[in-house]
Structures are given as C-alpha cells and as structure tokens.
Amino acid sequence: MARVTLTQFLIEQQRSDQPIASNLRLLIEVVARAVKTISVHVGKGNIAGLLGNAGTDNVQGEAQKKLDVIANELLLQANEWGGHLAAMASEELEGPSLIPNRYPKGEYLLVFDPLDGSSNIDVNISVGTIFSVLRCPEGTRDVDDTAFLQPGRQQVAAGYAVYGPSTMLVLTVGAGTHGFTLDREFGAWVLTHPDIRIPESTKEFAINASRARFWEPPVQRYIGELQQGVEGPREQDFNMRWVASMVADVHRILARGGIFLYPLDDKNRRNGGHLRLMYEANPMAFIVEQAGGAASTGRQAILDVQPSGLHQRVPVVLGSRNEVERVVAYHAEAD
Ligand code: AHG
Ligand code: MN
Ligand code: MN
Ligand code: MN
Numbered sequence: 001m002a003r004v005t006l007t008q009f010l011i012e013q014q015r016s017d018q019p020i021a022s023n024l025r026l027l028i029e030v031v032a033r034a035v036k037t038i039s040v041h042v043g044k045g046n047i048a049g050l051l052g053n054a055g056t057d058n059v060q061g062e063a064q065k066k067l068d069v070i071a072n073e074l075l076l077q078a079n080e081w082g083g084h085l086a087a088m089a090s091e092e093l094e095g096p097s098l099i100p101n102r103y104p105k106g107e108y109l110l111v112f113d114p115l116d117g118s119s120n121i122d123v124n125i126s127v128g129t130i131f132s133v134l135r136c137p138e139g140t141r142d143v144d145d146t147a148f149l150q151p152g153r154q155q156v157a158a159g160y161a162v163y164g165p166s167t168m169l170v171l172t173v174g175a176g177t178h179g180f181t182l183d184r185e186f187g188a189w190v191l192t193h194p195d196i197r198i199p200e201s202t203k204e205f206a207i208n209a210s211r212a213r214f215w216e217p218p219v220q221r222y223i224g225e226l227q228q229g230v231e232g233p234r235e236q237d238f239n240m241r242w243v244a245s246m247v248a249d250v251h252r253i254l255a256r257g258g259i260f261l262y263p264l265d266d267k268n269r270r271n272g273g274h275l276r277l278m279y280e281a282n283p284m285a286f287i288v289e290q291a292g293g294a295a296s297t298g299r300q301a302i303l304d305v306q307p308s309g310l311h312q313r314v315p316v317v318l319g320s321r322n323e324v325e326r327v328v329a330y331h332a333e334a335d
Pocket of ligand 3: 115116117246280
C-alpha cells in the first residue's frame with residue numbers, strides 16, 4: 001500500500017470537512033523540517049562534540065545544554081523567513097523573538113520547547129521537541145508577551161517530536177492525534193499511527209516519586225492507593241515508569257495508556273508547579289485530549305488556564321481519562 005507522508009496527510013486535511021489553512025500547513029511543514037535537522041544533531045551525539053553544557057543559563061536559571069541552544073537556533077532560523085509567523089517564543093528565550101524586518105510577517109505565533117528532557121541527553125536517553133501554534137490576535141501591531149497569553153483551548157496546532165530508537169512526530173490540528181515516523185533514508189515523515197486513542201483505563205503511572213514527601217494530600221492518597229496494588233482499594237497492581245523526558249513519558253501514554261503527574265507540591269508551590277504551561281503543558285494537553293485522554297492541573301482543565309506569563313508553570317495530570325478524573329475528584333474532595 002502507498003505510504004501516506006506528512007505532506008499528503010496535511011493536504012488531505014486541508015480538503016476535509018475540518019479544513020486547515022494552507023499557511024498553517026506550510027508552517028507545520030517548516031517545523032517538521034527543522035525537527036529533522038534537530039534529529040540529525042541529536043543522533044550524532046559526541047561524534048560532533050554536542051553533549052554537555054553550553055556554559056550558559058536560560059531565563060529560568062537552568063544550565064543550558066549545547067543541544068538546547070542548537071535546537072533553539074535551528075527552530076528560529078527555519079521559521080523566521082517563511083512568512084507564516086508574527087513571532088516566536090521559546091523556553092530558551094526570555095521574551096518573544098520577532099520576525100526580522102527583511103521578511104514578511106504572518107498570522108501565527110509559534111511557541112516551543114526546543115529540547116525537552118535535556119538532562120537525558122548526556123546519558124543517551126530519549127529527548128524531544130514540543131511546539132504549539134496560536135493565532136496572533138487581530139490588530140496586534142507590535143508583538144509582545146501579551147499576544148501569546150491565550151488559553152491552550154485556542155491552539156490551532158500542537159505537536160512533539162521524540163528522538164528515540166526511531167524519530168517520531170505526533171501532531172494535532174484539532175482533528176484527532178496522528179503519529180508519523182521519520183524514514184531516515186528517504187527523509188520522509190510517514191503516517192504510521194493514524195488517529196491515536198489513549199485507553200480510558202490503565203495499570204501504569206508516571207511520577208517523580210522522589211518528591212513524595214512534598215505532595216499534597218490528594219496526590220498522596222491517589223499514588224498510595226496505586227502502590228497498595230491488589231491489597232488496596234483499587235484491587236489491582238499498578239506498574240510505574242519515569243523517563244524524566246516529558247515527551248517520552250507522554251509518548252508511552254499515547255501508545256499504551258497510563259497517567260502522568262507532575263503535581264503541585266510543597267517544593268514547587270511558589271513557582272506554581274514544575275512544567276511550563278505555554279510550551280509543555282498546553283501542547284501536550286491538546287494532543288492528549290484529541291486522543292481521547294484528559295489533562296488537568298488537578299483543579300482545572302489545563303486548556304482552560306488563562307496564562308499570565310510566557311514561562312508560567314502549572315501542575316500537570318494527564319493521560320487515561322478514568323485515572324485523571326479520579327485524581328481531579330480526590331482534589332475536589334480535599335479542597
Ligand atoms: P526541559 O528539559 O525542557 O527543561 O524539561 C524537563 C522537564 C520534563 O521533560 C520532565 O518531565 C521533567 O522536567 C523532569 O523533571 P525531574 O527532573 O523532576 O524528573
Ligand atoms: Mn530546560
Ligand atoms: Mn521540557
Ligand atoms: Mn527544554
């Protein structure tokens with residue numbers, strides 16, 4: 001059977017009863033091309049001397065890896081000249097990156113986490129790229145942070161790439177969630193996982209359990225019940241996984257179900273959580289909801305959170321619907 005490429009998929013989406021604008025299609029193709037280049041760099045590892053720290057910090061005080069900086073540059077350069085964007089924002093930049101005057105400006109805003117899970121890069125464990133596309137509010141003359149501060153519900157597209165044993169691109173334009181695998185010989189994105197559905201129930205959870213003593217009571221209760229297994233109120237055993245690359249953990253959940261939590265705790269409370277709303281939580285929440293799963297802060301749907309800053313953090317609970325709903329119920333009972 002003929003292979004469906006990303007280009008064919010997007011053109012067919014343009015012709016469907018939920019059509020996407022041709023400019024959005026072209027923008028996604030540019031991002032997908034940049035991701036291919038990042039994949040090549042990630043794959044070279046220390047042959048190209050790309051592991052280790054860059055020697056600089058980002059605006060959040062994290063030590064930047066060389067590949068954080070390279071992936072950020074590749075995405076900025078690939079996307080600045082296409083004419084589809086009004087501006088970009090990134091984990092690695094304090095404020096918006098404006099389109100240089102020599103290029104035309106477009107109607108969209110692109111937000112990204114150029115390299116997710118970068119603490120894993122030096123140990124050769126999967127990392128990824130996450131992106132989100134918003135419309136630039138009409139009438140915006142000079143783009144500043146406020147143009148980006150739209151609830152995730154307003155995203156027009158979101159996706160991530162996972163650089164694992166194979167490189168995959170998982171994408172939503174609001175009509176389901178679809179997975180493409182990079183054919184490295186042909187340089188083509190091949191549709192391998194059409195219409196991904198997350199099972200409603202699961203026996204697998206993902207959380208950084210080293211923070212257990214800081215968790216709030218509803219999370220203590222929920223994880224405690226899972227750990228009691230067949231002897232506890234859930235009357236079944238649960239398995240645990242934690243990659244510490246959100247892309248890899250979320251990808252596993254899309255592939256076989258599960259629940260992922262990076263909840264509010266006593267240590268991250270003053271930051272509002274750990275993961276970043278605009279370029280981690282929102283795109284992943286859109287992807288997960290489009291695959292039939294759920295995504296919550298524990299108290300509110302992530303996609304309904306009104307952002308107040310480009311680098312704002314939020315608690316994240318996402319994955320199999322029944323489990324996420326249980327965690328939300330435990331929060332409601334405790335509050
Ligand atoms: P990034 O590498 O883009 O800064 O993101 C890291 C995030 C996320 O990928 C992961 O789920 C989480 O941080 C890991 O946190 P712990 O170190 O607490 O496990
Ligand atoms: Mn980081
Ligand atoms: Mn990240
Ligand atoms: Mn990152």
